[in-house]
Amino acid sequence: MTFGDGFRGHLRAATTGIPACFEVASTSGSGTTFNGVLSGETTAACHGEIYNARDLCNQLGLTAGTPLPQLLAAGWQRWSADLLLRLDGVFALAIRQGDELLLFRDASGLRNLYFHTGRCGEITFSTDLASLAVSPNSAPRLGRRSLHEYLRFLEIAPPHTLFEDITAVEAGQVVRWSTHGVEAGMLAAPRARGRVTSSFTAAVDALDAHLQRSVRTRLEGATRPAAFLSGGIDSALLCAIAAQHRKGLTAVTVGFDSAAYDESPVAQRIASHLGITHQILRFDRQDHLAAFERLGRAADQPLADPASMATVLAFDHCRAHFDAVLDGTGADESLGMMPPRHVRLAVQYASVLPARLRSVMARSLRAVPALAGYAPIVDFEHPADTLARWHGFTRQQIEQLCGEPVSLAHSQFHKTFDRYPRHAHLERYSALLNAMTSDRLNQALLVTDAPVRFPFWDTETDGFIRQLRTDYRYLPGQPKRILRALLARYVPTAIWDLPKHGFNFPLSEFLSGDNFLLLRRHLAPERWRARGLLSVEQVQRYGRDFMAGDQRLAFRVWALVVLGAWLEHHDGLLGRSA
Numbered sequence: 152m153t154f155g156d157g158f159r160g161h162l163r164a165a166t167t168g169i170p171a172c173f174e175v176a177s178t179s180g181s182g183t184t185f186n187g188v189l190s191g192e193t194t195a196a197c198h199g200e201i202y203n204a205r206d207l208c209n210q211l212g213l214t215a216g217t218p219l220p221q222l223l224a225a226g227w228q229r230w231s232a233d234l235l236l237r238l239d240g241v242f243a244l245a246i247r248q249g250d251e252l253l254l255f256r257d258a259s260g261l262r263n264l265y266f267h268t269g270r271c272g273e274i275t276f277s278t279d280l281a282s283l284a285v286s287p288n289s290a291p292r293l294g295r296r297s298l299h300e301y302l303r304f305l306e307i308a309p310p311h312t313l314f315e316d317i318t319a320v321e322a323g324q325v326v327r328w329s330t331h332g333v334e335a336g337m338l339a340a341p342r343a344r345g346r347v348t349s350s351f352t353a354a355v356d357a358l359d360a361h362l363q364r365s366v367r368t369r370l371e372g373a374t375r376p377a378a379f380l381s382g383g384i385d386s387a388l389l390c391a392i393a394a395q396h397r398k399g400l401t402a403v404t405v406g407f408d409s410a411a412y413d414e415s416p417v418a419q420r421i422a423s424h425l426g427i428t429h430q431i432l433r434f435d436r437q438d439h440l441a442a443f444e445r446l447g448r449a450a451d452q453p454l455a456d457p458a459s460m461a462t463v464l465a466f467d468h469c470r471a472h473f474d475a476v477l478d479g480t481g482a483d484e485s486l487g488m489m490p491p492r493h494v495r496l497a498v499q500y501a502s503v504l505p506a507r508l509r510s511v512m513a514r515s516l517r518a519v520p521a522l523a524g525y526a527p528i529v530d531f532e533h534p535a536d537t538l539a540r541w542h543g544f545t546r547q548q549i550e551q552l553c554g555e556p557v558s559l560a561h562s563q564f565h566k567t568f569d570r571y572p573r574h575a576h577l578e579r580y581s582a583l584l585n586a587m588t589s590d591r592l593n594q595a596l597l598v599t600d601a602p603v604r605f606p607f608w609d610t611e612t613d614g615f616i617r618q619l620r621t622d623y624r625y626l627p628g629q630p631k632r633i634l635r636a637l638l639a640r641y642v643p644t645a646i647w648d649l650p651k652h653g654f655n656f657p658l659s660e661f662l663s664g665d666n667f668l669l670l671r672r673h674l675a676p677e678r679w680r681a682r683g684l685l686s687v688e689q690v691q692r693y694g695r696d697f698m699a700g701d702q703r704l705a706f707r708v709w710a711l712v713v714l715g716a717w718l719e720h721h722d723g724l725l726g727r728s729a
Contacts, residue, residue, distance in 0.1 A: 256320050
């Protein structure tokens with residue numbers, strides 16, 4: 152394994168009478184700082200892990216253990232942009248050659264990278280958003296459109312950030328900066344080795360080989376290995392494969408007291424069949440409150456994924472007890488997913504109906520208890536709403552909160568949605584999974600620095616899965632078909648083929664606890680009045696209605712609570728609104 156610190160840097164191109172200048176340093180305060188007049192050498196910085204560094208050193212004729220910046224610089228000089236296709240890992244990097252700069256995040260998007268371009272021929276970049284916000288080379292303003300995006304989707308997807316003048320590099324994207332300006336484009340996907348099309352059985356065999364290699368690579372050198380086991384197919388498969396390679400593997404499951412959220416019983420059955428140690432982590436309210444406060448202080452920007460707190464707590468535990476932990480994230484993105492039937496009906500058919508007619512139909516359906524469950528097919532402002540992860544504020548509600556016209560057409564979610572025809576359900580939903588990266592994991596890694604690794608994001612494994620025939624990846628009634636077939640080789644189907652709850656969190660109960668403590672603190676009118684970001688009256692109304700028993704508002708109230716908690720620690724970063 153090769154690790155790289157977070158980094159920040161600044162590059163000014165040469166102008167008349169002013170020489171070019173480059174500076175880059177670790178955000179931890181360690182590492183090398185380069186500055187002064189540039190020469191023609193290549194300089195690189197990387198944040199994350201590169202798993203095939205030893206192989207790259209061999210190919211380049213370098214000594215094993217060559218520091219990562221030197222390895223990347225040598226690789227760039229040999230292969231130029233093809234270097235990016237050769238790297239296997241979870242990382243963000245910056246490479247400078249002369250007065251040109253390249254910024255890149257791997258396809259997982261699990262390490263953040265941001266940049267700001269100045270007016271005087273310069274660019275400032277960092278893996279830490281706050282360091283850009285306080286940089287003397289930028290004067291960021293809160294972006295009103297980004298605020299709208301957060302209120303609708305409960306997160307802000309790249310390339311946008313909460314700051315108007317700071318851009319996030321997208322996952323798998325190459326950003327090139329020079330005296331000619333900024334150019335951005337997605338990196339071409341690497342060709343999958345061992346392309347298999349002869350039969351489904353052969354494809355399962357090949358996937359098994361890919362995942363065995365990926366798991367082995369990510370556990371290399373670990374003396375205390377573990378794997379998250381949620382009870383779902385992705386994590387169960389990784390546990391099964393890891394157990395074949397490493398004795399002493401521990402499966403880790405986050406449990407909940409409520410059976411509606413708890414996957415630990417099925418996880419226990421899988422672990423027992425595999426003969427591995429199983430730890431079930433149960434966190435109480437005080438644990439979750441402590442994690443909530445940490446996220447408010449340390450997160451790059453507000454994120455209202457309710458599972459974030461449990462993720463931070465689980466990562467904390469793993470950092471203290473293990474030196475490598477496998478996580479099943481990445482399988483959904485590689486395989487793609489088909490949305491539920493009611494969503495397909497809404498997008499393909501109901502979306503062509505006039506909004507007024509849909510509104511009448513929704514009210515009529517809800518008036519009949521036996522038909523009320525069909526109302527979501529026609530009850531939406533925009534068909535993209537039916538595919539959103541959480542029930543954030545509607546566009547009209549955001550207009551009331553912000554006191555201004557609102558359009559979400561700029562958001563990555565809507566742009567991705569609009570690229571596909573109405574009938575392309577699998578393609579559209581799969582693209583949305585890739586566009587809306589799981590910032591919960593980014594922020595948990597940022598806060599805890601836990602040694603979590605993601606075998607499905609292995610470059611070759613991901614490329615292999617994506618090029619498979621659609622019917623190998625999905626059939627009606629058989630989502631994740633090829634993973635199911637492979638898991639059945641390791642664990643009998645009857646043990647794991649049960650309805651999946653997903654990694655969720657009892658949000659309403661959490662918000663209601665301690666006599667609505669979080670609402671009373673973070674929705675306090677004096678705080679919102681001083682900020683001037685949202686209508687104080689509207690914020691108070693949502694809080695009152697939820698406390699009066701309207702549980703449908705849980706996600707919307709949660710979005711306001713999380714935003715309030717984040718602003719409490721970061722008000723000083725925000726200038727005037729844009």
